[in-house]
Amino acid sequence: MADIRLDFVCKSFGKTEAVHELSLNVDNGEFLVLLGPTGAGKTTTLRLVAGLERPDKGRVAIAGRDVTSAPPAMRDVTFVFQQYSLYPHLSVFDNLAFPLRSPVRRTPPAEIERKVREVARLLHIEDKLQNRATQLSGGQMQRVAIGRALVRSPAIYLMDEPLSSLDAKLRGEMRIELQRIQRELGATILYVTHDQTEAMTLATRIGVMDRGRLVQVGTPREIYENPVDAYVATRLGSPGINLVPRSVFPTMPAPPAAATVGVRTEHVRIRKANDGGALGTVSWIEHLGDQDHLHVAIGERDFVTLSDADAGLGVGDPVAIEVMRPLFFDAAGRRVPG
Ligand SMILES: Nc1ncnc2c1ncn2[C@@H]1O[C@H](COP(=O)(O)OP(=O)(O)O)[C@@H](O)[C@H]1O
Ligand SMILES: [Mg+2]
Incomplete structure (x- = not known):
């Protein structure tokens, strides 16, 4: 078994609280992706699991064993960094064999040969x-x-924005490769990225981070459809979710605490409204071939919807907007069931 468990882990650097009371389980064989912008605490979280940082508070366990004070070498994890660091003067074979040739491992040459070929086939x-490493793309x-x-x-793979x-x-190709490799190996992977597409496509579960805090953990679908707050809602979806004041849709049934309505671009029906029922006017159309991104000006606001390329709408047209599956948020941005 190779699972990771973080319990109320805190880590500060001077006055910066990089990670705050973070609790997370990564199950055996899971591909868990931490998603968040730069500075959210993703790398620090990986370094805490790897043993490259010690938590100020809280516990880290791997495969059921408390490793909070264990050195990196005792943790059976490997780390793939954002910037790959190969030995340029060595061949690809020797680069791959390098970790196996460390004096503490003393892997027999035949075993090194077998392992390197197996991994090269996988990749x-x-x-x-x-080839020399410098001759590669x-x-x-x-x-x-x-x-x-x-x-x-290793028991655990830690990957810090390896495709960035x-x-x-190439990112698209490597996303598919990584999924395949993880399935073939049944590996436990904790992967961090700021890229929502990587998170959506790779993860069995996504953990969304915001300024050192883990805000929500769930399957990509759960996070997309059921965000706990407006911040999480804006992390997934391209173009992003529309967040508009509740007053924009006065006739929409909404819970009393709702201050903001979240509308996903695909959850909108739009029609030309020359009859006076218009909510806004088309301000701009982005043509993407299979579909259009239609920008509607509602007062000062830019409201984005997807529309068929043949919807027959043009810039300046007054339009009515029908919203399906709205999400409601209170004044503090927390989700309100509705
Ligand atoms: N060694 C360090 N010394 C000082 N501040 C750090 C150090 N490592 C990270 N930080 C700070 O902690 C916060 C989280 O950083 P990091 O974990 O690298 O975030 P991410 O990987 O999500 O971009 C940032 O504000 C960063 O500047
Ligand atoms: Mg980072």
């Missing part, structure tokens, strides 16, 4: 084993960096 870089280098974590077969230095196309 589709078998034909690159004799960015995507291949990041595969080797991930491969260096895989050869050790790749271009969009």
Whole structure:
């Protein structure tokens, strides 16, 4: 078994509280993604699990064992960093073999050969084993960096934005690769990113972080459909959820505490309203081929909806808006059931 358990973990640097009372379970075989903007405390959380930081308060357990004061080497975790660091003068084979050749491990050469080939096959870089690391593309280098974590077969993989230095196309490919690898290995992965697409596509569960706090944990679908507050609601969805004052929709039934209405762009029916029932006017249309992003000016506000490319609406048209599945938030941004 390889699970991670954090209990009320706190970590400050001087006056900065990087992580505040964070409690989280990552189950055996789970792909848990922590999602949050820069400064949310994601890297610090990974470093606390790895043993690169000691918590000020709270406990860290791996595979049921309290490791709060254990050094990194005693934790059976590997860390894939944002910036891959390969040995440029070594071949891909030797880069992959490096962690196995450490004096404490003393892996037999035949075993190293077997393990390196297995990982190279998994990562589709078998034909690159004799290349020097410097002869690889960015995507291949990041595969080797991930491969260096895989050869050790640790209990836990920690990944800190491992795809952020790749271009969009490679990121897309590597997302699919990582999912496949995780399934094949049945690995337990704690992965952090600020990229909502990575979180949505990779995670069995997402943990949303905000300024050192873990605000919500759930499946991608739960987080998307049932955010606990307006902050979480804005983390997922592209274009983002519309948050408008309740007064914009005076006839909409809403709970008394509702101050803000959240409307996902796909939960809107829009029609031309020359008859006086208009809520706003089309201000701008972004054509994306299969669909349009329709921007509606409601007073000073920009309200975004998805619409079919052939909806027949043009800039300046007055439109009526029908909202399906609104989400309600109180004045403090907390979700109000409705
Ligand atoms: N070693 C450190 N010394 C001082 N401040 C730090 C250190 N590490 C992180 N911090 C601060 O802690 C907060 C969380 O940082 P970090 O965990 O790196 O967030 P993230 O990875 O989500 O961007 C930030 O305000 C950051 O500046
Ligand atoms: Mg970070």
